[in-house]
Each structure stands twice: as structure tokens, then as C-alpha cells.
Amino acid sequence: MKILGLALVTAFLIARTNGLGSAATVAIISSSGTVCGILAGGERRSIQCTRVQQPAFSVLPDSSFNSLSGGRNFFCGLSSGRRGFFCWNAGDPSSTILSAKRVYNGSVALAELSLGDDQICAFEENTNRIRFWRGDGTFPSTIAGDFRSLTSGRGFSCAIGSDDLVQCWGGRAAVIQTAFRNTPMTSIVAGDSHVCGITDSGFLVCEGSNNAGQLNVPSAEPFQISDIALGTNHSCALKQPNGTVLCWGGGGDAGRSYFPANGTTFISIVAGGDLTCGLTVSNFTVLCWKASNNKTFITALSLPKILPGICVPDESSCKCGVFPGSESFCPASGVICKSCISPSPSPPLSSPSPSSPSPSPTTAQTLPPASKTxxxxxxxxxxxxxxxxxxxxxxxxxxxxxxxRRRKVHNSIQLTIAGGGIDNFTPAAVSSSITIPNKDFIPTSVSKSGLFRSQVSRMMERQSFKEHAKEFLFFELATATENFSLEFKIGAGSFGTVYRGILDDGREVAIKRREPNPRVNNKFLEEESAFQSELAFLSRLHHKHLVGFVGYCDEGEERLLVYEYMKNGALYKHLHSYGGAAEAVKMNSWKMRIKVLLDASRGIDYLHNYAVPPIIHRDIKSSNILLDSDWVAKVSDFGLSLMGPSAEGGHLAVQVAGTVGYLDPEYYALQHLTTKSDVYGFGVVMLEVLTGRRAIFREEGESDLVSVVDYAVPAIAAGQLDSVLDPRLAPPAGQEGEAIELVAYTAMHCVNLEGKGRPAMADVVMNLESALSLFELSQRGSQSSDSLSFASMDQL
Missing domain, CATH: 1.20.5 (Single alpha-helices involved in coiled-coils or other helix-helix interfaces)
Structure with a gap:
């Protein structure tokens, strides 16, 4: 054990401590190098995350949080009311869609949330009893006593008891607890497999693994400590009175300490894995560096300004006074406590906007001298x-x-108001001035453009659709539908009317017929374009979640397409008060609804990632998701589809086409079409499934139309999903509730106004698979709703 004497200016030293799993306003997820922080300012103290040299991204739900704690593959946030907390899987170093799971939502307030390798623990606020949510079964559920300074490492959690001695729990508890023996402690913090803390005599001590020199506390002249942060195999502390960071360990010359950000003053520091980050005094931004006593590179993260400390109810909670200006960061009478030994911030402090970009640190304030840069x-x-x-x-x-170019964009769509029976409407976010046609889709004005001819010709070079589809005589299809009798009419598509038909061999099929009307030239050309598009695409697409293509008829003025018959019709009719009692019962199941969404998402994922070249559907909506006799969902209607851009991440510059209410706002505004446009449409479908509302609807007794996006997203972001769920279904509970929350958060990401903020369809598929697996786990009764399964967390 190495000991370093400290010069104390107070009789009782309280140091903030941050390691693998201690509570703070910044957290590091060690396996992925993800850094998350609680934003300063704004109505909500929401969370944003980032990684070194990557842009920041938001985390849902968009609620206010009190503190964060990071673990190996996940992190958790304690809500502002401290009566619940969420956890997010952040182990994938490339994902910006972090799946949330509500772990606790109870009547008892919590404090000092702490995460380890696979365990979560927290104090019950009024009793100081420790409560555990654990994954490996070696931790108790609760521990009674008067504890403080709760911290967690790999396979253990520790706290200081009323006798000032360290007590630990978990598989590695005995080793750590024995190392501290009878040493009275004021505060402790855990790294991966070592623990450091301040004794009640004012010494800094470290115990546990020393494989990289992380216990070799520098033998320098006495200094004061206001914060400690431990990573996997390194240790850091804030040196006072100048607030600079001193680190040791990390391999290499294990006996040598180093100043990784000399000249920069920090409020607090946090560590995880081989990464350490500090919150700067000058502007509340985050600087990070990797553990190395040879050469250190400092990086400014793209996070906005971060809350400078954890908000507490009032000044009585602060032993050493209030952080200057903290009232502007905390609600009501809440304040941030000042560290008993802490650097002084540069006054005056104002409440920054959470959306403000992080200013680059200046050499004078946050960088080492120029010779060392x-x-x-x-x-x-x-x-x-x-x-x-x-x-x-x-x-x-x-x-x-x-x-x-606004006039040009609007004119290309030519939206006009028509009658009252409107099922679909564009979200308010698209445009506040547009009016809506009483049409099923918005046609393009150049149906036989060079773009379409180019797409078809490229496709024909690869294969002839006649080799993959049967060509029917018009007489055969007229006979199959009793001369297109109204009794056989079952709907309409992007270019014509759909009929049920029975072929000579007894097969039941769906036949889509373009109604010839050469006098309406523009409509005729649009339908001709849709026919050629569907014929070209369907002849080469084969997937169990795409409607099967049987054949076509191209005879004179007649254009017909023949598909497999989907007995149970469109998802739209089941969601919006259509169909018989048996159908209603079938779809009045959350599990069934998620299964339908998963089927459809797999079909779209095939179009985007497995079709060569990739295909953008352009008209994803609930009426284009059909259900066969076994209730398997399949995507239909490729009349507006286009081949995707050849370059990854590219876009097509095309005039707008799609269905009002499902139309991607970015595509509408800029005429830039990407696969993320389909993701937006599917996000609207997901919200339809969750709420039971149409894409555009009118509240009972109200005259204004409302989009399901505007209706549902604010409630989901505020953590009030229950208020918008379809009341015709029983409220989901336990793991089923977690599954529905996962679907809701995924849908919210899908309808982000910017395409870059939306997930890829592959990520949507993965989340829906996780949601469905939670339903299956719930039905097997494998887990209570008040515990956390880290196996399911990893799946999220």
C-alpha cells in the first residue's frame, strides 16, 4: 500500500469520487469509450452522448435527470425526482441509437446510483439502505445500515459504514474489504479492480490490483484532493488549489506520475476503461485523454455545456457551501453543492443553452503551454x-x-384542399402552410422522366422481367374477376384498382388494373410509370416479407399486375376500426402488433441492404403493409419505388412523391431522397400501431387536424408513453411494458426531422426483435418486472 500525506484546510474533507460506477453528471461506458453528460440549462436536464472525434447525439427519453453512472457496457440515469431510473445499452462503439430500459419506477427516492461490471446499486434516500439490481446472483437484494460513498467495480460494490470502515459485496468483495482492514475512510472510489479513497486522517490510499502501477500514488509534496477517478488500470486525482489533474498507472513507466492536461482547470473528472475526462471550469465543456504516462493527447468532445454538479434539494445538503450560480441550473430551490476543496469558477455564470455548440478550448484556458501542444x-x-x-x-x-426555392418545391407537389373525409395529413413539422389533397398519394409531375427511363434501362441490362414472371392474357384475368365485378374489388393501389381473382388453376390472386382513360393524359402517364416501376422491381425481388409477384398483362391499353392474395388485408384496416370481430381480437394484442412491425421491417431492410442495387420504396404506410392468411406481414406497392444511390450515404435529387402524413420532411423540403425517407414512413407506422391513431386524425369534437407524430412524440419524450397508447388494448406491464417502451423510443428516432438522426432499418429490425423477445420472456415468467436482466440489456 502506498500512502500520500495531504495538507488539509478543513477538519473534515469530502472529495467527489468517480470511477467505473459512481454518480456524477458525466459518465463513461468503458467498453465502447462512449461519454454521456447531463446538459446544463434548458427546461429539461436531458442527456447527450458522444465518442472521441464524433458528433454528439441525444438519448431518449428526453426527460430531466439528476445524475449518471457508467458501467462496462451500459450506463444509467437517475431521474430528477429520484424515484426512478433508466439504463441504456452503450456497448456498441458505432451505434447512436441507445436502447433505454426503465429499471426502477417506485415510491422510494434513490441516491448515489452506482454501476459495476454487471450490477447496479443505490441508496434508499431516507434510510441509507443499499438496494441492488444484479446480474450474477452474488449480491444481496438489500442491505440495511447507515452507509455513504457508494461505489462499484468489476464484480464488487463497496460503501463506508457508520463506523467509517469499508464494507464490500459481490464475488470480489473479500479481497477489497480485507485490503482496507481497519482503516477508517472518509470517501472511496472503485476502478475496475482497485479502490482508492481518503482516510479520515487525510491520506490518499489505494488497494487492489497493481498490474499497471495504478496503486503507486505519487510520492510528491502534500496536496489537496477534490476529486478522484479510476479507470481499468490507471488512477487520477484533481490537484488543489489549481484544479489540475495528476494521474498514475496505465503501464509503461509505472512508477512515474504525469499531468495529462497541465494548465487546464477542472471542476470534476471521471474515468472508465483507459479513458479519463474532465469538466472544465472555464466553460463546462468536456476534455478527454487516454491513460499514458509517455505522451498524452487531449481531445475536446462535441458535447454541449454540461451540468457542473448534481442538484440537491436545498442549501442544507451542502456542507461547504453552494456552487456559484448553481440556482440557474437546478429547478425550484435546488442547488449544486460546492466541493469542500474546489477550484473557483470564472464568474459570472449563466444558464447556457443545451443546444449551443461546445466552444473550442483556448490555449490560455484549457491547453498545456504551446511547446507541449x-x-x-x-x-x-x-x-x-x-x-x-x-x-x-x-x-x-x-x-x-x-x-x-420554396415556391418551386410547393408547386411540384401542387397540394390543394379537398373534402372532409381525410385519413392522411402531413405533420405540422413539414410545413405550416401546406394544404392537403383528398388523394392516396402525391404523384410526381414527370412520370416518364430521364431518371425513370435510366433506372429501367439499367435494370433491363441485368435481367429480363419476362424470364421471372408469367405474362397473362387480358381475357384470363377478366375471367378470374368476373369481368372486374364490384364484388371482387378489394382496394386501390398507386396506379389502379385491386381485385380479388381466381385463376384457372384455382389459385387465389390479387389483380391490380390500371383503369384506361387516355383523355386524362397526366394521370395516364403517372399510372404507366407506376406500372413499369412495379413490374421492373417485383420481377427481381423475392423475400418472405414482400408481397409475392405472380405475373402481368401488357395488352393494348390494358396494364395489369398479378400478386399473391393477402387474405387478411392491410394493417391500416385493422388499426383503424375496420374488419370483423375475429380480426379485431387478433390485432388487439401488443405482441401481435410488434410481430407485424417486425415482419414489415425485415422486408424494408431487405430492400435497403440486400437488394442489388438497393431500393427505396418511397411509400411506406400502414395501407401498404398487407397480412396473409397466417397473419404474416408483407410490404406491397412498388409503384413509386426507385433504385437507391450508388454511393453509400448518398441521395437522389428527385421531385417529391409519397403519401401525405408519412412523407419525410427532409425529402419534402430539399428533394433529397435516401433510405432514411423510408425509415421516417415506417416510424409513422410504428406510432400508428402504438396509438391506434391514423397518420393524420381529428380529435373528437375538434376541428383541427393533428399528425400522429405531433400527438405521440412529445409524450414519449417526456416519459409519458402510457397517455398515448391505444386504449383498446390492455396496458402493458413488466417486461411487456419495457418492450413497448423500446418500440416507442425507436419510433421516435425514426421520425427525427433530420435523416442523419434516424436509425438504419437494420437497427430498427434489431430493436423490434428485442422487443418481441421481451414478450416471450414475459410469457415464460422468467423475470420479475422490478429486476434487471443484463442478458436482455445486451440484446437491446
Whole structure:
């Protein structure tokens, strides 16, 4: 054991401590290097996350949080009311869609949420009893006593008891507890397999594994400590009175300490894995570095300004006074406590906007002297300057596109108001001025454009659709439908009317017929385009979640397409008060609804990621998701589909086409079509399934139309999903409730106004698979709703 004497200016030293799993306003997920923080300012203290040299992204639900704690593959956030907490799986270093799981929602307030390798623990606020949610079965459910300074590491959790001695629980508890023996402690913090803390005599001590020198506390002159942070095999502390960071361990020359960000003053520090991050005094931004006593590279994260400390109810909770200006960051009478030994922030403090970009740290405030500045930091500054210039150009372009070209965009769609029976309507977010046609879809005005001819010709070069589909005589299809009798009519598609038919061999099929009307030239051309598009695409697409293609008829003015018959019709009719009693019962099951969504998502995922070249459907909606006799969902109607861009991440510059209410706002505004446009439409379908509301609907007794996006998203973001769920179904509970929450958060991401903020369909499929598996687990009764299964967390 190495001991370092401390010069104390107070009789009782309280140091903030941050390690693998201690509560703070910044958390690091060690396996992926993800860094998350609670934003300062704004109505909600919401969470954003990022990774080194990557843009920041938001985390749902968009609620206010009190504190965060990071574990190996996940992190958790304690809500502002401290009567519940969510956890997010963040082990994938490339994902920006973090799946949330509500772990606790009870009447007892919690404090000091702490995460380890696979366990969660917290104090019950009024009793100081410790409560555990664990994954490996070696932790008790609760521990009675008067504890403080709760912390967790790999396979153990520790706290200081009323006798000032360290007590630990879990598989590695005995080793750590024995190492501290009879040493009275003031505070402790755990790393991966070592623990450091302040004794009640004012010494800094470290115990546990020393494989990389992480216990070798520097033998320098005495200094004061206001914060401690431990990673996998390194240790760091805030040196006072200047608030700079001193670290040791991490391999290499294990006996040598180092100052990774000399010249920068921090409020607090946090560590996880080989990463350490500090919250700067100057502007509440986050700087990070990797553990190394040879050469350290400092990186500024893209997070906005972060809350400088955990909000407590009032000043009586603060032993050493209130952090200057903290009232502006906390609701009502809440405040942030000042560390008993802490650097002084630069006054005055104001409540920053959570959406404000993080200012780049200046050399004078946050960087080491110029002679020690790394080449990587210079490169970062250069790239940042170029990015700023590019961003300015992009903003000017968007203004020109959305404002100067507004008339052109609106004219290309030619929206006009028609009668009252409107089932679909564009969300208010798309445009506040548009009016709505009483039509099923918005046609393009150039149906036989060079773009379409090019797409078809490229497709014909690869294969002839006649080799893959049967060509029917018009007489055969007329006979199959009793001369297209109204009794056989079952709906309408993007280019014609759909009839049920029975072929000579007894097969039941669906036949889509373009109604010939050469006098309406534009409509005729649009339907001809839709026919050719469907014929070209369907002849080469074969997937169990795409409606099967049987054949076609191209005879004179007649254009007909023949599909497999989908006995149970469209998802739309089952959601919106159509069909018989048996159908209603079948779809009045949350599990069945999620299964239908999963089927459809797999079909769209096939179009985007497995079809060569990829295909953008352009008209994803609940009326184009059909159900066969076994209730298997399949995507239909490819009349508006286009081949996707050849370059990954690219877009097609095409005029707008799609269905009002499902139309991607970004595509509508900029005429930039991507696969994310289909993701938006499917997000609307998901919200329909959750709420039972049409894409555009009118509240009973109200005159204004409302989009399901505007109706549902604010409630989901506020953690009030129950208020918008379809009342015709029983409220989901336990794991079923967690599954529905996962679907809701995924849908919210899908309808993000910006395509880059939406998940890929592959991610949507994965989340829906996880949601369905939670229903199956619930039916097997494998787990109570008040515990956390980290197996299911990993699946999320």
C-alpha cells in the first residue's frame, strides 16, 4: 500500500469520487469509450452522448435527470425526482441509437446510483439502505445500515459504514474489504479492480490490483484532493488549489506520475476503461485523454455545456457551501453543492443553452503551454476550422434551398384542399402552410422522366422481367374477376384498382388494373410509370416479407399486375376500426402488433441492404403493409419505388412523391431522397400501431387536424408513453411494458426531422426483435418486472 500525506484546510474533507460506477453528471461506458453528460440549462436536464472525434447525439427519453453512472457496457440515469431510473445499452462503439430500459419506477427516492461490471446499486434516500439490481446472483437484494460513498467495480460494490470502515459485496468483495482492514475512510472510489479513497486522517490510499502501477500514488509534496477517478488500470486525482489533474498507472513507466492536461482547470473528472475526462471550469465543456504516462493527447468532445454538479434539494445538503450560480441550473430551490476543496469558477455564470455548440478550448484556458501542444491537437484545431467553414456554407445552402426555392418545391407537389373525409395529413413539422389533397398519394409531375427511363434501362441490362414472371392474357384475368365485378374489388393501389381473382388453376390472386382513360393524359402517364416501376422491381425481388409477384398483362391499353392474395388485408384496416370481430381480437394484442412491425421491417431492410442495387420504396404506410392468411406481414406497392444511390450515404435529387402524413420532411423540403425517407414512413407506422391513431386524425369534437407524430412524440419524450397508447388494448406491464417502451423510443428516432438522426432499418429490425423477445420472456415468467436482466440489456 502506498500512502500520500495531504495538507488539509478543513477538519473534515469530502472529495467527489468517480470511477467505473459512481454518480456524477458525466459518465463513461468503458467498453465502447462512449461519454454521456447531463446538459446544463434548458427546461429539461436531458442527456447527450458522444465518442472521441464524433458528433454528439441525444438519448431518449428526453426527460430531466439528476445524475449518471457508467458501467462496462451500459450506463444509467437517475431521474430528477429520484424515484426512478433508466439504463441504456452503450456497448456498441458505432451505434447512436441507445436502447433505454426503465429499471426502477417506485415510491422510494434513490441516491448515489452506482454501476459495476454487471450490477447496479443505490441508496434508499431516507434510510441509507443499499438496494441492488444484479446480474450474477452474488449480491444481496438489500442491505440495511447507515452507509455513504457508494461505489462499484468489476464484480464488487463497496460503501463506508457508520463506523467509517469499508464494507464490500459481490464475488470480489473479500479481497477489497480485507485490503482496507481497519482503516477508517472518509470517501472511496472503485476502478475496475482497485479502490482508492481518503482516510479520515487525510491520506490518499489505494488497494487492489497493481498490474499497471495504478496503486503507486505519487510520492510528491502534500496536496489537496477534490476529486478522484479510476479507470481499468490507471488512477487520477484533481490537484488543489489549481484544479489540475495528476494521474498514475496505465503501464509503461509505472512508477512515474504525469499531468495529462497541465494548465487546464477542472471542476470534476471521471474515468472508465483507459479513458479519463474532465469538466472544465472555464466553460463546462468536456476534455478527454487516454491513460499514458509517455505522451498524452487531449481531445475536446462535441458535447454541449454540461451540468457542473448534481442538484440537491436545498442549501442544507451542502456542507461547504453552494456552487456559484448553481440556482440557474437546478429547478425550484435546488442547488449544486460546492466541493469542500474546489477550484473557483470564472464568474459570472449563466444558464447556457443545451443546444449551443461546445466552444473550442483556448490555449490560455484549457491547453498545456504551446511547446507541449501535441500535433494531434493542432490537427484537431485545423479540422475544426474547416468544419466551421463547411457548416456555414451548408447553412447558407439550406436557407437558399428552403426559402429561395420554396415556391418551386410547393408547386411540384401542387397540394390543394379537398373534402372532409381525410385519413392522411402531413405533420405540422413539414410545413405550416401546406394544404392537403383528398388523394392516396402525391404523384410526381414527370412520370416518364430521364431518371425513370435510366433506372429501367439499367435494370433491363441485368435481367429480363419476362424470364421471372408469367405474362397473362387480358381475357384470363377478366375471367378470374368476373369481368372486374364490384364484388371482387378489394382496394386501390398507386396506379389502379385491386381485385380479388381466381385463376384457372384455382389459385387465389390479387389483380391490380390500371383503369384506361387516355383523355386524362397526366394521370395516364403517372399510372404507366407506376406500372413499369412495379413490374421492373417485383420481377427481381423475392423475400418472405414482400408481397409475392405472380405475373402481368401488357395488352393494348390494358396494364395489369398479378400478386399473391393477402387474405387478411392491410394493417391500416385493422388499426383503424375496420374488419370483423375475429380480426379485431387478433390485432388487439401488443405482441401481435410488434410481430407485424417486425415482419414489415425485415422486408424494408431487405430492400435497403440486400437488394442489388438497393431500393427505396418511397411509400411506406400502414395501407401498404398487407397480412396473409397466417397473419404474416408483407410490404406491397412498388409503384413509386426507385433504385437507391450508388454511393453509400448518398441521395437522389428527385421531385417529391409519397403519401401525405408519412412523407419525410427532409425529402419534402430539399428533394433529397435516401433510405432514411423510408425509415421516417415506417416510424409513422410504428406510432400508428402504438396509438391506434391514423397518420393524420381529428380529435373528437375538434376541428383541427393533428399528425400522429405531433400527438405521440412529445409524450414519449417526456416519459409519458402510457397517455398515448391505444386504449383498446390492455396496458402493458413488466417486461411487456419495457418492450413497448423500446418500440416507442425507436419510433421516435425514426421520425427525427433530420435523416442523419434516424436509425438504419437494420437497427430498427434489431430493436423490434428485442422487443418481441421481451414478450416471450414475459410469457415464460422468467423475470420479475422490478429486476434487471443484463442478458436482455445486451440484446437491446
Amino acid at each position: 501535441s500535433k494531434s491537437w493542432i490537427a484537431f484545431a485545423v479540422v475544426g476550422s474547416v468544419g466551421t467553414l463547411a457548416g456555414t456554407i451548408s447553412i447558407l445552402y439550406c436557407i437558399w434551398t428552403c426559402v429561395c
